Amino acid sequence: xxxxxxxxxxxxxxxxxxxxxxxxxxxxxxxxxxxxxIFYQTxxxxxxxxxxxxxxxxxxxxxLVHPQKRxxxxxxxxxxxxxxxxxxxxxxxxxxxxxxxxxxxxxDLKLTPEDIEIPIPKYFINEKMKILKEREMVLAQILxxxxxxxxxxxxxxxxxxxxxxxxxxxRSRQGRLRAKFMKDIRRDDDKHRRxxxxxxxxxxxxxxxxxxxxxxxxxxxxxxxxxxxxxxxxFIGMAPDSNFTKPIPAVICAQENEEERRVRQEKYxxxxxxxxxxxxxxxxxxxxxxxxxxxxxxIRQWFLECHDVTGRFPDYPSEEDGGSALIFAEKTPExxxxxxxxxxxxxxxxxFYSCQELLGEFAVLQEEDPGLKMISSNFLPxxxxxxxxxxxxxxxxxxxxxxxxxxxxxxxxxxxxxELEAEIRFQVDVLxxxxxxxxxxxxxxxxxxxxxxxxxxxxxxxxxxxxxxxKDLTPDRTIDSLYEELAEQGLLKQxxxxxxxxxxxxxxxxxxxxxxxxxxxxxxxxxxxQVIALYGVLPLAATFRVSLLQLAAVVAAAAxxxx
Numbered sequence: 001x002x003x004x005x006x007x008x009x010x011x012x013x014x015x016x017x018x019x020x021x022x023x024x025x026x027x028x029x030x031x032x033x034x035x036x037x038i039f040y041q042t043x044x045x046x047x048x049x050x051x052x053x054x055x056x057x058x059x060x061x062x063x064l065v066h067p068q069k070r071x072x073x074x075x076x077x078x079x080x081x082x083x084x085x086x087x088x089x090x091x092x093x094x095x096x097x098x099x100x101x102x103x104x105x106x107x108d109l110k111l112t113p114e115d116i117e118i119p120i121p122k123y124f125i126n127e128k129m130k131i132l133k134e135r136e137m138v139l140a141q142i143l144x145x146x147x148x149x150x151x152x153x154x155x156x157x158x159x160x161x162x163x164x165x166x167x168x169x170x171r172s173r174q175g176r177l178r179a180k181f182m183k184d185i186r187r188d189d190d191k192h193r194r195x196x197x198x199x200x201x202x203x204x205x206x207x208x209x210x211x212x213x214x215x216x217x218x219x220x221x222x223x224x225x226x227x228x229x230x231x232x233x234x235f236i237g238m239a240p241d242s243n244f245t246k247p248i249p250a251v252i253c254a255q256e257n258e259e260e261r262r263v264r265q266e267k268y269x270x271x272x273x274x275x276x277x278x279x280x281x282x283x284x285x286x287x288x289x290x291x292x293x294x295x296x297x298x299i300r301q302w303f304l305e306c307h308d309v310t311g312r313f314p315d316y317p318s319e320e321d322g323g324s325a326l327i328f329a330e331k332t333p334e335x336x337x338x339x340x341x342x343x344x345x346x347x348x349x350x351x352f353y354s355c356q357e358l359l360g361e362f363a364v365l366q367e368e369d370p371g372l373k374m375i376s377s378n379f380l381p382x383x384x385x386x387x388x389x390x391x392x393x394x395x396x397x398x399x400x401x402x403x404x405x406x407x408x409x410x411x412x413x414x415x416x417x418x419e420l421e422a423e424i425r426f427q428v429d430v431l432x433x434x435x436x437x438x439x440x441x442x443x444x445x446x447x448x449x450x451x452x453x454x455x456x457x458x459x460x461x462x463x464x465x466x467x468x469x470x471k472d473l474t475p476d477r478t479i480d481s482l483y484e485e486l487a488e489q490g491l492l493k494q495x496x497x498x499x500x501x502x503x504x505x506x507x508x509x510x511x512x513x514x515x516x517x518x519x520x521x522x523x524x525x526x527x528x529x530q531v532i533a534l535y536g537v538l539p540l541a542a543t544f545r546v547s548l549l550q551l552a553a554v555v556a557a558a559a560x561x562x563x
Contacts, residue, residue, distance in 0.1 A: 013056040032371030039372040047087040067272035076386035082379035101511025113507035118533040272407040323429040
């Protein structure tokens with residue numbers, strides 16, 4: 001596929017995402033839903049549509065080569081994965097089951113079961129390929145040194161071979177039962193025959209030849225019939241032709257193109273990282289000195305204006321409050337100082353009232369059940385941020401001159417301009433705080449007053465306290481020795497590479513119908529595969545692991561409060 005195809009896939013995903021974000025906003029402001037069935041249908045519909053977006057974003061992220069597009073896409077992709085897990089948790093809380101059947105929603109949206117299959121993001125492995133290879137190499141060396149030897153790599157069994165093995169095992173089982181039954185019958189016949197026959201005469205040559213011919217013709221005819229049956233199954237499309245089991249050239253070409261695009265991704269990413277350093281260094285060299293002097297002049301002017309209006313020099317905003325960023329706002333010095341103290345007061349006051357409101361909501365929840373409502377998402381802000389960036393930068397951007405799909409210098413300059421201003425502002429704040437302290441000392445000296453020492457902030461007890469070190473149970477052991485011991489005990493082994501897609505199983509097409517008749521359906525292999533992907537694979541994304549921990553902490557706190 002071309003750059004245009006993957007850009008179109010990215011655009012379609014954001015078009016659907018725009019509708020979902022609008023629907024999420026409506027649901028957030030809507031009153032709680034008391035009908036559990038309607039609430040479940042709403043959440044399940046969002047779940048299915050987010051999976052569709054996830055599949056498109058994952059495919060686009062795997063093959064897009066533009067490094068700046070991939071940064072924005074990755075932000076949205078991780079947010080969508082987290083939102084899917086949140087909706088899954090909502091469905092579990094609603095139905096009290098880990099398995100959910102959305103075949104009616106799939107039918108309404110005119111989808112297929114493959115459209116709601118949870119894909120495993122390829123970047124999970126591609127971004128850690130170097131670490132995984134090093135780990136495998138270290139383990140192989142340890143096992144070789146221990147004399148354990150390498151595992152025997154077996155040839156991958158095809159689906160036809162697996163079916164044939166199962167058929168052979170089943171026919172063997174039936175054959176053994178039939179042989180045992182026939183053996184009993186033959187034993188009874190022999191007893192009756194011995195009683196009736198006197199002496200058994202030897203077979204003559206003609207009878208022996210007839211028996212041999214009968215056995216040979218039977219064997220030949222069975223072999224011919226088996227071949228004709230296989231040809232008939234291939235003709236009616238019930239069995240694959242042996243010629244089609246070979247790799248198709250078009251598929252091989254597509255796979256090679258995908259690998260080539262991944263190589264270009266790494267190359268373009270290295271160029272992009274180098275460009276970030278070069279552009280920042282060049283901007284610092286050309287604009288750093290002028291920007292630093294302009295900030296100093298602005299801050300000195302603020303000092304003088306405050307002194308002229310109030311008769312004293314102002315207090316310099318602390319680093320936690322933004323430093324001189326507060327001064328650069330389009331306000332008078334008095335307004336800046338006044339707004340600063342008002343903001344602190346308002347923050348403390350709002351925190352107090354928000355705690356009271358939260359306790360009041362908990363009390364209401366204890367008294368009565370207002371209905372079902374989705375909890376606030378930790379990932380929607382991230383999705384909204386990425387979606388806004390896409391709409392403002394990439395949605396209508398003209399890329400006719402960037403056929404190579406490399407990084408764009410103008411976007412790097414815009415990004416680094418803010419970063420450069422923040423760094424220089426931090427340096428200027430340090431210098432200007434010292435200058436302000438000297439000015440205050442000079443004014444006090446001229447006024448004849450006592451010298452006031454600059455008040456130093458006392459470090460809190462938390463800063464003075466050293467963090468308690470966790471007790472190390474293996475202080476004299478290295479990581480390599482621990483790794484080797486695990487291999488010696490058999491806890492670390494070389495494993496065959498197996499993909500989750502190899503756990504084959506069909507979709508449950510009648511799950512909703514059975515539940516409507518108060519029959520709990522048996523989870524299909526496809527349902528088990530989905531649950532493994534949702535609970536065992538997707539949470540491995542380190543970018544939103546912290547958000548999941550925060551969500552778990554909120555749920556645990558609420559549960560402990562009610563208990």
